[in-house]
Amino acid sequence: xxxxxxxxxxxxxxxxxxxxxxxxxxxxxxxxxxxxxxxxxxxxxxxxxxxxxxxxxxxxxxxxxxxxxxxxxxxxxxxxxxxxxxxxxxxxxxxxxxxxxxxxxxxxxxxxxxxxxx
Amino acid sequence: xxxxxxxxxxxxxxxxxxxxxxxxxxxxxxxxxxxxxxxxxxxxxxxxxxxxxxxxxxxxxxxxxxxxxxxxxxxxxxxxxxxxxxxxxxxxxxxxxxxxxxxxxxxxxx
Numbered sequence: 001x002x003x004x005x006x007x008x009x010x011x012x013x014x015x016x017x018x019x020x021x022x023x024x025x026x027x028x029x030x031x032x033x034x035x036x037x038x039x040x041x042x043x044x045x046x047x048x049x050x051x052x053x054x055x056x057x058x059x060x061x062x063x064x065x066x067x068x069x070x071x072x073x074x075x076x077x078x079x080x081x082x083x084x085x086x087x088x089x090x091x092x093x094x095x096x097x098x099x100x101x102x103x104x105x106x107x108x109x110x111x112x113x114x115x116x117x118x
Numbered sequence: 119x120x121x122x123x124x125x126x127x128x129x130x131x132x133x134x135x136x137x138x139x140x141x142x143x144x145x146x147x148x149x150x151x152x153x154x155x156x157x158x159x160x161x162x163x164x165x166x167x168x169x170x171x172x173x174x175x176x177x178x179x180x181x182x183x184x185x186x187x188x189x190x191x192x193x194x195x196x197x198x199x200x201x202x203x204x205x206x207x208x209x210x211x212x213x214x215x216x217x218x219x220x221x222x223x224x225x226x227x228x
Binding site for chain 1: 151162165174215217
């Protein structure tokens with residue numbers, strides 16, 4: 001059974017940093033693209049970033065230069081380093097197995113809440 | 119403003135059929151595979167359709183997907199009260215070089 005467990009969320013002041021982790025199990029982690037999707041309170045889904053099985057990375061414009069996605073295939077873990085956080089980054093962050101294009105986001109974690117507030 | 123356009127809400131009676139549209143452009147739906155997700159209140163999203171019209175194992179055949187040009191459609195037949203949820207389309211956008219979602223459609227089963 002595929003399991004994705006996010007951690008690392010919390011309350012942070014504007015301008016601060018957080019690192020999210022997503023521990024994966026139940027599949028061959030290194031063979032799949034992985035994606036971060038966020039959902040602000042009461043809002044829709046927003047694609048944030050993805051990393052391919054080969055390590056290629058992609059970001060939505062609003063986080064470019066501030067967020068860094070990475071993966072450690074030896075630990076079956078996906079990361080999202082978030083710097084220079086803004087109030088508008090407040091959201092539940094989900095990790096998902098796959099890419100939003102071909103194949104879809106096949107499995108999702110329950111998410112971790114990031115609150116950016118002074 | 120989302121890159122992909124969905125109606126904010128749709129409604130139908132139990133047992134009836136509903137369609138949810140997702141409109142995009144040549145740089146996204148027109149050239150890429152579309153996936154559909156539903157999200158029950160307080161839960162994580164779940165994949166319903168991938169590669170335009172394929173269903174993951176465990177998704178009943180009441181759910182179907184299609185794509186024509188720069189638009190995609192999710193169809194749901196035999197509506198059940200348990201289908202009440204938010205539905206999202208998603209795909210890759212070659213111009214943005216990023217993933218995109220529609221704004222979401224709230225389905226109400228009256």
